[in-house]
Amino acid sequence: MRAERFDHKGFEVAGEHSPLEQFEIQRIGELHLGNFDVSFNNSAVFMVGIVLFLTFFMIGGMRHAAMVPGRWQSIVESSYEFVAKMINDTAGSEGRKYFPFIFTLFMFILCANLVGIIPYTFTVTSHIIVTFALAAIVFLGVTFIGFAKHGMHFLKFFVPSGVPIVMLPLLVVIEVISYLTRPVSLSVRLFANMMAGHTMLKVFGGFVVSLGIAGILPLAFIVALTGLEIVVALLQAYVFAVLTCIYLNDALHMH
Amino acid sequence: MHSIFRRGLGLIGFEDGAQMTSKRKPLSPGKPDEKSLDRRLAAARKAAEDPRPRSMIERSAFGIAARLVAELVSGLVVGGGIGWLIDRLFDTSPVFLVVFFILGATAGIMNVFRAAKQMNAARAEAQEDNDEGSARD
Numbered sequence: 001m002r003a004e005r006f007d008h009k010g011f012e013v014a015g016e017h018s019p020l021e022q023f024e025i026q027r028i029g030e031l032h033l034g035n036f037d038v039s040f041n042n043s044a045v046f047m048v049g050i051v052l053f054l055t056f057f058m059i060g061g062m063r064h065a066a067m068v069p070g071r072w073q074s075i076v077e078s079s080y081e082f083v084a085k086m087i088n089d090t091a092g093s094e095g096r097k098y099f100p101f102i103f104t105l106f107m108f109i110l111c112a113n114l115v116g117i118i119p120y121t122f123t124v125t126s127h128i129i130v131t132f133a134l135a136a137i138v139f140l141g142v143t144f145i146g147f148a149k150h151g152m153h154f155l156k157f158f159v160p161s162g163v164p165i166v167m168l169p170l171l172v173v174i175e176v177i178s179y180l181t182r183p184v185s186l187s188v189r190l191f192a193n194m195m196a197g198h199t200m201l202k203v204f205g206g207f208v209v210s211l212g213i214a215g216i217l218p219l220a221f222i223v224a225l226t227g228l229e230i231v232v233a234l235l236q237a238y239v240f241a242v243l244t245c246i247y248l249n250d251a252l253h254m255h
Numbered sequence: 256m257h258s259i260f261r262r263g264l265g266l267i268g269f270e271d272g273a274q275m276t277s278k279r280k281p282l283s284p285g286k287p288d289e290k291s292l293d294r295r296l297a298a299a300r301k302a303a304e305d306p307r308p309r310s311m312i313e314r315s316a317f318g319i320a321a322r323l324v325a326e327l328v329s330g331l332v333v334g335g336g337i338g339w340l341i342d343r344l345f346d347t348s349p350v351f352l353v354v355f356f357i358l359g360a361t362a363g364i365m366n367v368f369r370a371a372k373q374m375n376a377a378r379a380e381a382q383e384d385n386d387e388g389s390a391r392d
Contacts, residue, residue: 170358177334177355177362184329186368189321235318 012200023195043130046122050111058107075244079107083241090245094252102248105134106241113194113233116224125236126194128187138244146251147236157254186243193236195234197229319374326366332365 027039061076069077083103087095109125116123124130138139146154158175204225207218300340338355 150352174358174362174365177330177337177359178366180337181326181329181333181359181362181366184333188329189325192325194320 017206019199019206022122022198022202025127041249042122043124043127046112046124048114050108050115050124054111081217086242087245090242091249091252094244095248098248102241102244105138105244106237107253108254109134109190109240110234110237113237114230116194116198117229117233123194123198125190128191130184131187131191134240135183138186138247139183142244142247142251145248146254149252150254154254157250184246186240190236190240193232197225201225201229322370323367326370327363329360330361330363330366331356332359334362
């Protein structure tokens with residue numbers, strides 16, 4: 001008999017051995033604020049864990065900062081330099097002010113992606129609500145910076161130049177929609193990459209068991225796929241951060 | 256006997272079989288390493304002076320595909336979403352949903368074109384950088 005499980009609202013949830021089981025949110029304790037269910041869950045545990053780990057990693061690496069860095073210190077320093085250079089290249093020197101935010105964002109996503117590759121862990125960034133919340137913070141922040149810096153002139157950003165006046169209203173609407181797609185495409189990209197990769201790993205993991213001795217082939221494939229997943233984890237964190245810089249650059253310099 | 260042994264060693268790659276027992280010469284110090292250091296230094300200096308962004312976004316075909324699909328789909332989602340919200344607010348279903356869906360599709364396609372243009376520019380830049388003239392695809 002097929003084991004069926006239901007969540008508290010009666011929706012069927014993924015079965016015990018489904019490749020999607022890894023994305024399940026499990027509540028740890030109950031906590032309600034008004035009508036909202038704000039119970040602590042496995043995703044939140046990993047988020048808190050990642051933040052604690054990164055804090056330890058950054059502070060611990062620089063605690064005995066030496067002129068000639070050791071291994072730990074040089075990892076911390078090179079991640080600092082990587083992000084600093086990225087901001088400088090894409091958003092110019094004016095973007096340096098926003099380094100703390102972008103660095104935090106990059107390190108959080110990177111760490112979440114990499115932690116997710118370890119078996120039996122939860123991948124925080126494979127849930128669109130998490131990535132969308134991050135993208136929404138970026139989007140709202142960047143829009144706010146744009147208005148704070150340029151005032152109402154920022155609205156010119158939505159007016160394409162060199163267009164006949166008749167076409168203008170239509171094009172402005174399209175430009176506004178195109179601007180609003182930014183948080184969506186930003187979050188969908190990260191979420192889709194993480195979720196697709198992890199589902200694929202689990203599907204092939206299922207083949208290993210069901211194929212018996214021939215399962216060595218999918219096992220070899222998983223090894224290769226895990227390597228690819230590490231690249232994807234790095235690349236998607238980078239893409240998220242670099243797009244944040246590009247949006248920041250748009251808001252600062254209005255191209 | 257000895258000479259045959261020597262020739263045999265020569266055949267399998269030792270240029271001088273007799274020297275085999277002697278200690279290997281240390282890598283010649285000075286010139287070659289200095290040269291490569293100079294080369295790397297020059298490259299690093301050039302990179303530091305270059306203000307252009309070194310974009311490594313989406314080098315792989317899968318990355319490009321994912322990017323373009325995300326752009327197009329998010330246009331449709333946002334356009335449809337706005338239309339649906341307006342319809343719900345003013346009870347005009349489905350007028351605005353249709354209109355904004357089309358506008359969203361337009362915005363999505365426009366974003367795809369922009370992304371493609373940007374990728375082309377990045378590729379042209381990368382091509383320019385390694386002027387060894389690697390094969391174009």
